[in-house]
Amino acid sequence: MKLPQSQQKQLRTIGHALHPLVTVAGNGLSENVMAEIARALFDHELIKVKFSVGDRAVKSALIADMLKQSGSTLVQSIGNVALIYLRNPDADPKKSNLER
Numbered sequence: 750m751k752l753p754q755s756q757q758k759q760l761r762t763i764g765h766a767l768h769p770l771v772t773v774a775g776n777g778l779s780e781n782v783m784a785e786i787a788r789a790l791f792d793h794e795l796i797k798v799k800f801s802v803g804d805r806a807v808k809s810a811l812i813a814d815m816l817k818q819s820g821s822t823l824v825q826s827i828g829n830v831a832l833i834y835l836r837n838p839d840a841d842p843k844k845s846n847l848e849r
Contacts, residue, residue, distance in 0.1 A: 750822045752834070760795055760824045763846055764832040769799035777802075778815055786819055790835040795846040800829045 752760070770789045773782055789796045798815065800808045812831050816823055821835040842848040 752822055752824065757824055760834055761832065764795055764797060764824060767795070767797050767832075767846060769797040769830055771796065772799045772801060773811055773815070774801045778811060778818065783815075783818055786815065786821075790819060790821055790833070791837055792841065792844045793846045794837050794840055795824070795832070795834050798831045798833060800831065 770793070771782065771785050776782070786796075786798065800811060802808050802811060808829065812823065812826060815821075815831075816833065819833070819835065821833040824832040824834050826832070837845070840848065
């Protein structure tokens with residue numbers, strides 16, 4: 750899903766202060782990693798995911814696969830960190846990074 754530029758800018762501003770919640774390393778997108786990404790997206794809506802895989806092509810492939818599996822949208826990717834977004838209308842305002 751493509752976000753409007755104004756919304757992307759707003760999400761990047763919010764995401765600037767966030768720390769990565771999930772790290773994808775040598776095992777790639779295992780079932781446990783995807784479960785943690787899904788849980789974090791459900792709770793926070795906007796999260797950072799760190800990729801420690803070394804090769805740029807592998808990282809790009811993992812990001813694309815993660816977006817497809819989670820149904821989320823890539824807001825920004827800088828270096829080894831991807832900022833992703835998935836709207837949750839029932840999000841807890843105390844946990845959501847968008848509602849604070």
